[in-house]
Amino acid sequence: MDDAIKPVVDWLRERNPTVEEIPEDLDLIENRLIDSLAFMEFILLLEDVIGRELHLDQIDVDQFRTLRSLTDHFLKR
Amino acid sequence: MPMPSVNTPSTGPAGTTAGDDTEFRTLLDRLSDKATADYYNPFTTFDWPPTIPADGLWMSPELLSVHGTGLMDELSPAQLQALGRWESVNFYSLNVHGIRELLIEVTRRIHTTGFELPSEFFHHFIGEENDHMWFFATFCLKYADKIYPDRTVKLPEAPRAQDVENFLVFARILIFEQIVDHYNVHLAADQRLHPTVRHINRLHHQDESRHIAFGCRLVQLLWERLLDRGLNEADRLDLRDYLGRYLTTSMESFYSPAVYRDAGLTDGFALRRRLLAHPARQAAHAKVLHKTTDFLHRIGVFDARH
Numbered sequence: 565m566d567d568a569i570k571p572v573v574d575w576l577r578e579r580n581p582t583v584e585e586i587p588e589d590l591d592l593i594e595n596r597l598i599d600s601l602a603f604m605e606f607i608l609l610l611e612d613v614i615g616r617e618l619h620l621d622q623i624d625v626d627q628f629r630t631l632r633s634l635t636d637h638f639l640k641r
Numbered sequence: 642m643p644m645p646s647v648n649t650p651s652t653g654p655a656g657t658t659a660g661d662d663t664e665f666r667t668l669l670d671r672l673s674d675k676a677t678a679d680y681y682n683p684f685t686t687f688d689w690p691p692t693i694p695a696d697g698l699w700m701s702p703e704l705l706s707v708h709g710t711g712l713m714d715e716l717s718p719a720q721l722q723a724l725g726r727w728e729s730v731n732f733y734s735l736n737v738h739g740i741r742e743l744l745i746e747v748t749r750r751i752h753t754t755g756f757e758l759p760s761e762f763f764h765h766f767i768g769e770e771n772d773h774m775w776f777f778a779t780f781c782l783k784y785a786d787k788i789y790p791d792r793t794v795k796l797p798e799a800p801r802a803q804d805v806e807n808f809l810v811f812a813r814i815l816i817f818e819q820i821v822d823h824y825n826v827h828l829a830a831d832q833r834l835h836p837t838v839r840h841i842n843r844l845h846h847q848d849e850s851r852h853i854a855f856g857c858r859l860v861q862l863l864w865e866r867l868l869d870r871g872l873n874e875a876d877r878l879d880l881r882d883y884l885g886r887y888l889t890t891s892m893e894s895f896y897s898p899a900v901y902r903d904a905g906l907t908d909g910f911a912l913r914r915r916l917l918a919h920p921a922r923q924a925a926h927a928k929v930l931h932k933t934t935d936f937l938h939r940i941g942v943f944d945a946r947h
Binding site: 593598599600601602603604605607608609611612617619620621623625 | 790791792793794795796797798883886887890893894898899909910911913
């Protein structure tokens with residue numbers, strides 16, 4: 565797994581202490597690792613990692629569903 | 642799932658007694674009369690000065706997100722003023738976005754089955770909330786040239802039963818109003834602040850006192866209906882946990898990396914996390930939330946585990 569995604573994985577583990585492994589294609593929303601309440605903090609974390617603000621009225625939720633899609637859409641250099 | 646009636650409780654699915662109906666009607670009549678008596682035209686009420694001096698206080702220092710931490714001493718007076726200015730704009734921006742959500746939810750329910758009785762008061766409520774949204778947005782745009790964007794996103798989630806959803810909608814509205822009211826009362830009374838700042842907070846508190854009285858009664862009625870129809874333990878725990886997290890998330894929205902950046906403070910996300918972990922900030926949150934948590938304990942939504 566790319567180092568860039570590590571803060572995201574750490575945050576998910578901190579929020580979901582019973583979850584050990586987070587496969588790259590696990591649906592984080594469907595499996596409730598992130599819900600609407602947690603999403604605000606998650607967005608702030610992601611913005612901190614990528615160094616720019618996201619326009620939430622333009623986002624496609626599917627881009628946030630898995631670690632792989634997060635890497636593909638936000639963390640590829 | 643039938644929607645719980647707050648109009649005809651004696652015949653509704655929850656089987657609440659007619660006595661509750663009388664008390665609720667009396668409260669609604671009193672609050673509607675008060676709303677009519679207190680009515681003001683927001684578009685002519687305010688004396689908007691061309692500017693509010695940036696070198697004055699816009700926010701009481703006691704309400705800053707850094708209050709009680711070492712940063713209160715580390716930051717210069719100018720930095721604290723800047724932080725207060727942007728935190729106040731964030732506070733009014735949160736109001737704008739919170740009001741949009743509650744207007745959508747209340748408008749969705751007015752004059753629908755189960756909400757016949759409070760619909761008359763909903764008209765006052767919706768009208769007043771529209772006014773509040775206007776004066777908060779006006780303040781932000783006139784004096785800061787921006788409204789901080791809404792940071793909430795509704796993710797696709799399994800739908801809850803309609804009566805549970807109704808309870809949660811009005812519980813969220815009440816929580817939002819009680820948190821905001823804590824700030825309004827403090828800001829309205831703080832003579833160090835600009836008169837316009839005090840004015841909008843005083844008027845908002847005046848209207849919100851009625852909304853909160855109404856919200857407490859409605860939330861209690863909707864909760865009792867859920868218990869009467871046999872809310873199971875798993876759903877009860879789910880609601881308790883959700884509302885507990887909603888309280889936490891609401892307080893966390895006062896710690897904005899965008900605000901810290903505008904105030905000239907670097908590494909806003911790390912600062913937010915550091916402040917949120919500070920015991921003085923947790924104590925400050927408990928103080929802001931105590932009316933809400935006391936209420937939720939009293940009606941039985943929260944228990945000893947929360």
